Amino acid sequence: MDARIVCLVPSITELVCDLGLADQLVxxxxxxxxxxxxxxxxxxxxxxxxxxxxxxxALAPTHAIVNVDENTRETADALREFIPQVIVTHPCAPRDNLDLYRTLGAAFDRRIEAERLCDAFETAYAEAAAAAQRRPERRVLYLIWREPWMTISRDTYISQTLALFGWHTVPADSTDRYPEIDVAAHAGHVDHVLLSSEPYHFKDHHIPEVAAAVPGARVALIDGEMTSWYGSRAITGLRYLQRYVDEDARSADLPDSRRRRDVLR
Incomplete structure (x- = not known):
């Protein structure tokens, strides 16, 4: 009997479809x-x-897919009471995608499809790592929320992904994975401030506000799906970030009036 899958993780829902399981997603x-x-x-x-x-x-699922960051422990525990298989995921770095692909491939008999994704990921990862050798390292403040301002710690998937490209997030140490911060306190200590499109949807009109608080830093929007979505989107994400940092390097030599101020598309 085919699995009946409920997926509570946006990026993994996309992965489930890319593994050829859309007709089993309920x-x-x-x-x-x-x-x-x-x-x-x-x-x-x-x-x-x-x-x-x-x-x-009511959907009578045989499987549920949850994530440590996206969903609550209480939800996972409640699902276990009536769903036979609850798959818990927690990718924390780019290469964790390989295990994610293979775990779902094994769970739903999509091993061939999972290995194809692994091959595509390995190619994109190798290209990103090779290109990173040629780039200078940067200190980056990555904002995910406003009122209060919030950022990411270095043990998050986003931070580990940016680090592959030599962009190291601040703060270097944090007891919280998503700490509240004083943006102005980072003035003079970061090269870039990145305004994510999710979970808070930063827009162009936020750029002057942040630039005034962190003078000297380059402020730009960035596509949060490309930095935070693991799964099959991670393959596209690595290539997006490679273009993003390349464009940043090129625009660094331009006059301020011509520097990029919007998300790379």
């Missing part, structure tokens, strides 16, 4: 939006943090 969160033409047909069961357990139960 439930998703409202944030699971890729690939849209496919997932728009699949019932929503709430958000990542406010899962509607009654909706999940």
């Amino acid at each position: 439930g998703r969160t409202g944030f699971c939006i890729h690939p849209w033409d496919t997932v728009r047909q699949i019932p929503k069961v709430g958000g990542t943090k406010d899962v509607k357990l009654d909706r999940v139960r």
Whole structure:
């Protein structure tokens, strides 16, 4: 009998589809939006943090996929009471994607498809690592929220991914994975401030505000899906970031009025 999968992790919902399992996906969160033409047909069961357990139960799933950062422990424990298989994921660095692909490939008999993704990832990773050897290292403040300002710690997937390109996030040490910060306190200590498109959707009009608080740093928008989404999107993400840092290096020599101030597309 085919699996009946409820996925509560947006990036992994996309991965499930890319493994050829879209017809076995019976439930998703409202944030699971890729690939849209496919997932728009699949019932929503709430958000990542406010899962509607009654909706999940009504779908009679055989498997649920959750994530340590995206979902709560209480949700995972509640799902275990009526779902035979609850798969817990927690990629913390780019190469953790290989284990993620293979874990789902083994769980749903998609080993060949998983290995194809592994091969594509290894190629993109090798290209990124080789190119990084030629670039100067940067100190980066990566903002994910406003009011209060919030950033990421170095043990997060985002930070580890940026580090592959020689962009090292601050603070260097933090007891919180997503600490609240005083943006102005980083003035003179960072080369770049990156404003993510998620979970807070920073836009162009936020750039002057941040630039005034951190004079001397280059401030730009960045596509959060390309930095924070593991799974199959990570392959695209590595290539996006390679272009992003290359464009940054080129624009560093331009006059201030011509420097890039919006997300690379």
